[in-house]
Amino acid sequence: MADRYLHFTGTAPGRFLTRRLGLPRPAPLRRWSFGTPTLDGPLLLLTAGASALDGPLPDTGLETVASPARPAAVVLDATGVTTAAGLADVHAALHPVVRSIAPCGRVVVLGVRPSADDHHQAAAQQALEGFVRSLGKEIGGGRTANLVRLASPAPDTAASTLRFLLSPKSAYVSGQVIELTDAEPEFPADPDRPLAGRTALVTGAARGIGAAVAEVLVRDGAHVVCLDVPQAEAELARTADRLAATALPLDITAPDAADRIRAALPSGALDVLVHNAGITRDRRLANMPADQWSQVVTVNLAAVLDTTDALLAAGAVRRGGRIVATASIAGIAGNTGQTNYAASKAGVIGLVRSLAPRAAAAHGVTVNAVAPGFIETKMTAAVPLLIREAGRRMNSLAQGGLPVDVAEATVYLAHPASAPVNGQILRVCGQSLLGA
Secondary structure (H helix, E strand, O other): OOOOHHOOOOOHHHHHHHHHOOOOOOOOOOOOOOOOOOOOOOEEEEEOOOOOOOOOOOOOOOOEEOOOOOEEEEEEOOOOOOOOOHHHHHHHHHHHOOHOOOOOOEEEEEEEEEOOOOOHHHHHHHHHHHHHHHHHOOOOOOOOOEEEEOOOHHHHHHHHHHHHOOOOOOHOOOOEEEEEEEOOOOOOOOOOOOOOEEEEEEEEEOHHHHHHHHHHHHHHOOEEEEEEEEEHHHHHHHHHHHHOOOEEEOOOOOOOOOHHHHHHHHOOOOOEEEEOOOOOOOOOOOHOHHHHHHHHHHHHHHHHHHHHHHHOOOOOOEEEEEEEOOOOOOOOHOOOOOOHHHHHHHHHHHHHHHHHHHHHHHOOOEEEEEEEEEEEHHHOOOOHHHHHHHHHHHHHOOOEOOOHHHHHHHHHHOOHHHOOOOOOEEEEEEOEEOOO
16 A cells, blocks of 8 residues: 555645644655665765774775765764763764765664673763664654674675665665674675575565565575465465566475475575565454464464474575574564564564574574564555554654565575674664664
């Protein structure tokens, strides 16, 4: 369903009324397309104090200049901020330029992990999180602000993360903190098709977010196996045919699901596993029968655990592979009438945080999750009007996201150069005001 309010606020009467009444004025977001693959303008690189990096930033896809009048993006290197007094350098660097950032521009602050041994450094680096989250809520105009924490002084570990955050692909990602490891990134031969020669499986791929994930994976060169329940076989076939992908009608909760997945893979193994399948059965706990509780937990969590364990144990996820699960901000902040759904999605977060370091050590596989907020799908179109409007407006960008926003974030986590991104829960919610 179209966001009519967003369209109205772009008209002259809409601008007048929203200004007079103090209503939200969402800016149309600039998203990736073949015609507009990058932000429109240069990158301004700033430093707060002395940098702790051991070399220049990797290629971000933007031209870096010393002092543009209208930068499309700003990267602030705050890796050397180790004291409360040093935070003055953060203000001094960004205060003069923040008003000049182009609409739909980007601010990325680079920091390091707070120290367990130096509480002054830990305080200063943790302060950057509060700074970025607040900046994301006030910067407006479709602009975003995010924090990237490095585990080592090697800037190449941030290559894929910077290219994602400084591009139109991250239009609905703001106020987020991404912590990197010191794993060595793998840079693909063709940056425009980084997943060429790789096989991906997407569950719940017949429509909505799953179909969008499959489409972006194909765009980036992957061969995709699209999985969905047999009841959606006709729609699944249409999606797979459109993408020159493989359709796999299968109930992911079946006891032999992992074996049937392996049998459907071209070489018996895959490089990217995307757990997107999910259901809702919404009712308040006092009115929720046991079968509705069990259905949601089984599909959204137990099947993810069982399938992941079986595929890893069988070596069906190749070394250097990526597992990306779909959580939800409901699993972070909770939601009335969704105790079952929120429990299942919080469980996905627990799975990711526990499995990620062990999967990396034992299998060379990263495990991450995306946590969507209000995304414009057929499901949210059926939500009552007032609740739908609240969901759209209660975020820093004052609008709902699109399935492609979740897809772009998922495929960033699947990128070969995203090896340093592990155990992360990336919210794709426009910086929702719930659970921020």
